Amino acid sequence: MIFVSKKSVFDNKKAIRGGIPVVFPCFGVWELGPQHGFARISKWSLLEEPTKDSNGDVKAVFELSDDDNTRSLWNNKFKLSYTVCVMSSGLFTELSVNNLNDSEPFSFTWLLHTYFAVPDVTKCTISGLSCLTYKDKVDEGKEKKEVNDLVTISGFTDRVYKEASENHVITNVAGGKTVLLKKSNFPDTVVWNPWIEKAKSMSDFGDDEYPYMVCVEAGYVANSCTVNAGSSYTSSQTIDVVSK
Numbered sequence: 179m180i181f182v183s184k185k186s187v188f189d190n191k192k193a194i195r196g197g198i199p200v201v202f203p204c205f206g207v208w209e210l211g212p213q214h215g216f217a218r219i220s221k222w223s224l225l226e227e228p229t230k231d232s233n234g235d236v237k238a239v240f241e242l243s244d245d246d247n248t249r250s251l252w253n254n255k256f257k258l259s260y261t262v263c264v265m266s267s268g269l270f271t272e273l274s275v276n277n278l279n280d281s282e283p284f285s286f287t288w289l290l291h292t293y294f295a296v297p298d299v300t301k302c303t304i305s306g307l308s309c310l311t312y313k314d315k316v317d318e319g320k321e322k323k324e325v326n327d328l329v330t331i332s333g334f335t336d337r338v339y340k341e342a343s344e345n346h347v348i349t350n351v352a353g354g355k356t357v358l359l360k361k362s363n364f365p366d367t368v369v370w371n372p373w374i375e376k377a378k379s380m381s382d383f384g385d386d387e388y389p390y391m392v393c394v395e396a397g398y399v400a401n402s403c404t405v406n407a408g409s410s411y412t413s414s415q416t417i418d419v420v421s422k
């Protein structure tokens with residue numbers, strides 16, 4: 179269900195090219211640090227060991243706190259926690275951030291950069307985007323309106339859909355399955371496929387892998403989210419397999 183490139187590497191400098199990289203505290207190009215922030219290239223610690231409940235669902239919680247490196251880029255005290263629950267029907271992931279500053283609020287953007295594995299990206303459809311305004315990052319960031327009921331991919335695609343539906347149905351995912359992506363407190367949705375030329379330019383992505391993935395990314399990215407000192411914010415997504 180989830181794509182990982184054969185050429186992916188993890189060296190604490192680049193994110194894994196696949197899975198669900200956690201984008202925080204900045205989506206996209208970041209003037210203070212690496213693209214998509216530091217969370218996806220940081221080493222997280224295990225806060226709660228994996229446990230299995232009576233349904234057989236397995237849950238674990240990971241944590242990332244500020245340190246000298248994060249404060250040198252983004253001078254805030256924070257605790258991020260990431261809950262992952264692997265269920266028989268799907269996958270639940272939840273991000274929470276606590277602002278541990280003494281008095282200063284902080285603002286961030288964040289996103290779960292989910293890579294779906296697909297047998298042929300041109301045969302996938304994505305619902306929940308119709309009539310929305312999106313920023314087309316492959317056309318100078320122009321604002322456009324989505325005219326299709328179902329979005330399909332037939333070329334280089336990099337779009338930020340603002341205030342998208344909380345539910346996206348994605349068809350023709352691995353094994354021809356249909357998947358429901360449910361979001362909570364992630365107002366926006368990014369759709370990305372690098373296609374031929376961009377694929378060739380990425381050293382950690384095979385030239386011939388672009389037909390076999392699509393990123394549908396739940397995010398709080400079109401505007402930033404502000405959290406006061408002593409407060410927290412939580413966003414989550416559930417990926418459910420709804421048909422075989």
Ligand SMILES: O=P(O)(O)OC[C@H]1O[C@@H](O)[C@H](O)[C@@H](O)[C@@H]1O
Nearest residue numbers: 193213214315336337368370395
């Ligand atoms: O190569 P990266 O840093 O993992 O980013 C991949 C893509 O991630 C998407 O979320 C962005 O909208 C794209 O602009 C970007 O190219």
